[in-house]
Amino acid sequence: MGYNPEKPMEGRVSDLGPPHYEQFFPAVIKENKGKWMWHEITQPGVLMHKSETGAEVYTVRCGGLRLMSIEFIREICDIADKHCDGFLRFTTRNNIEFMVDSKAKVQPLLDDLKSRGNRFPVGGTGAGVTNIVHTQGWVHCHTPATDASGVVKAVMDELFDYFTSMTLPAQCRIALACCLNMCGAVHASDIAILGIHRKPPMIDHSRISGVCELPLAIASCPLGAVKPAKVEIDGKEIKTVKVNNERCMFCGNCYTMCPAMPLADPDGDGIAILVGGKVSNRISAPKFSKLVIPFLPNNTPRWPEVVQAIKKILVAYAADAKKYERVGEWAERIGWERFFEKCDIPFTEKSIDDYRLAYDTWRTSVQFKYTSHIK
């Protein structure tokens, strides 16, 4: 028996919530929860946690594809069945973690993973680049300004050695959001890759009254750029909206509210790079990422400008930052003027805030460095 469309409400079950987590714990986790004493990264991608009971759990972390097929997940299950008594977990950064309860089981697991081509890269621990958290992009979303999985693939191919090693001053968290809605919440990342639009919305006057609540569309604009208007379509006057292009900041919120205001565009859309954010409270407080490159084009399929920009920032950071310093802490220590110089990124007026609370970021002291920007 299954769903009966004749009697849709009969036998309906709802509000079950997620399954209880404990049934999915490997035995060593179940037995030692709350008893862990310390951990060590024994090699890139391998963590060892020591319990006060003396037990050890070894975790092998693999970079996962956020976008994965059921066949791929079945392969993950095959590995977990073979080595991990049928349990595994995912991290918040789309990594896959295989856990075993003794050191002897680590190498066979690593060998197995290695035998599967490039599908299970081991790494993402410690002072390196871990997996990129990202959004859907063109594969599934209706508002993106760029793709997600393709950009991530291109960037991670280039940064692969940083994923499988621990040579950086601190961990570097990279995130991608394919539009300003930021489903990926990239605004507190060491390096944020952000899809942006640069053309104001078009107005589809012929459809707007059928698909859109005009007052909601008007209210959706944070800068009051969307106003009521009337136009004539086929000799008939209809109520619609107009956009003051000079006030548009291309956030796309009007399109979210009104399908008749599309703003995506092949030439208008692309990627901005923001850097220096962090979530952790370690040493310094959490920080927002700051816009350092306002626009790079969507050069499919491999976004070479984006890949090279990120590589350049990472190389400069790796060479110059002190041990434990996150990208944002490094930039603040050397000064943002020096950051632009060291990363060889041209500074433009587009990095100067002119939105709300902008004044908070303006320099109101005479402490500065004589970098190449001062002619």
Added chain:
Amino acid sequence: MAKHETPLLDQLESGPWPSFVTDMKHQAETKPECWDILGQLELSYKDKITHWKHGGIVGVFGYGGGIVGRYSDVPARFPGVEHFHTVRVAQPSSKYYSTKNLRDLMKLWEKYGSGMTNFHGSTGDIILLGTRTENLEPFFWDLTHDMGQDLGGSGSNLRTPANCIGQSRCEWSCYDTEECCYFLTQKYQDEIHRPAFPYKFKFKFSGCANDCVAAIARSDIAVIGTWRDNIRIDQAAVKEYIAGNYPANGGAHSGKDWGKFSIQKEVIGLCPTGCMWMEGDTLKIDDKECTRCMHCINVMPRALRPGVDTGASICVGAKAPILDGAQFATLIVPFMKVSKDDEFEDLVNFIEGVWDWWMEVGKNRERVGETMQRIGLPTFIKVMGIEAIPQHVKEPRSNPYVFWQDEEVPGGFERDVVEFRKKHAA
């Protein structure tokens, strides 16, 4: 559904990082709709624009969220993705799975869906990517009846809560983030499935200030573990670190030669409050000056551990930039006991206090952090019955524009201008 030429996507099959294109092609051999996903994506790579229509409201009976409607704008060319709705399935705490559970779920998705998934979506749900409207109810029936599982949140409701790995495999977690997340997710099933809020609302649970689930950056209520007694010190282990016998930061920097470990430079010198020092070969901490940032504990995990009188700091109002700019969550309750023993009573009361206020005064599509900005932190804490303390601010205000209340000023606001004029000629 036929195979399409994908010369652009094919270029994403090389390189050391796993390729989603290769994976999808492999899946297409048994789920031919994947050819159409690839075909439409290739078209987007060529046109440099999305080919998904705006929105589309679909769902299952009785729920106002959990399914996101999606339709192709080129369905004639790619009939396999004409409907391509997303199903959000609530994930278990910390994202542990048995292979049996995953295999059963995959079997279900093979039957009803495209064969593609996200493990996981940004909020934390399992995302099942791409199905047709007529499959939704049969899928939901099997999900609930056969799997005992459920949908997550979407729309203006409580989104599926998420937590860090917590005490299950981390020595720093100051409360049981997994149980807290599970308990509150179960308690608020109605709020997850039936949108009644001004806008989305997110809970995230991190066990310590390292905040591995990014609670402070993206949740309306962030519950971040901390302690209020002293950091536990194993002085013998401190000596081992000084001697170079234990790797600093759990070996996180082992890929590069950073020179000999210096406790002065790497721990004491980087402490943001300067509350640590050495007395001979003994490490001292002035715990009352410590702000529990986790740096010293991160660097010397075998020597230092969080205290034992643990709980959580509660922060409110984080969000991404749309619309008024990004906000981190603001510290509201510095320390709260968070325990299943009392069914998280204080936290539950706090959450419901925030909801009562926000549902009353929040505007349509206004996150609670924006409501707090619009109405003001002093009003928010007053409504919550919380006394103002310096911990609520980074620094005191620098303008004098206090909203004094009538009852705070002797004689009140009502005055007689005629009486005033008797003494003060105009």
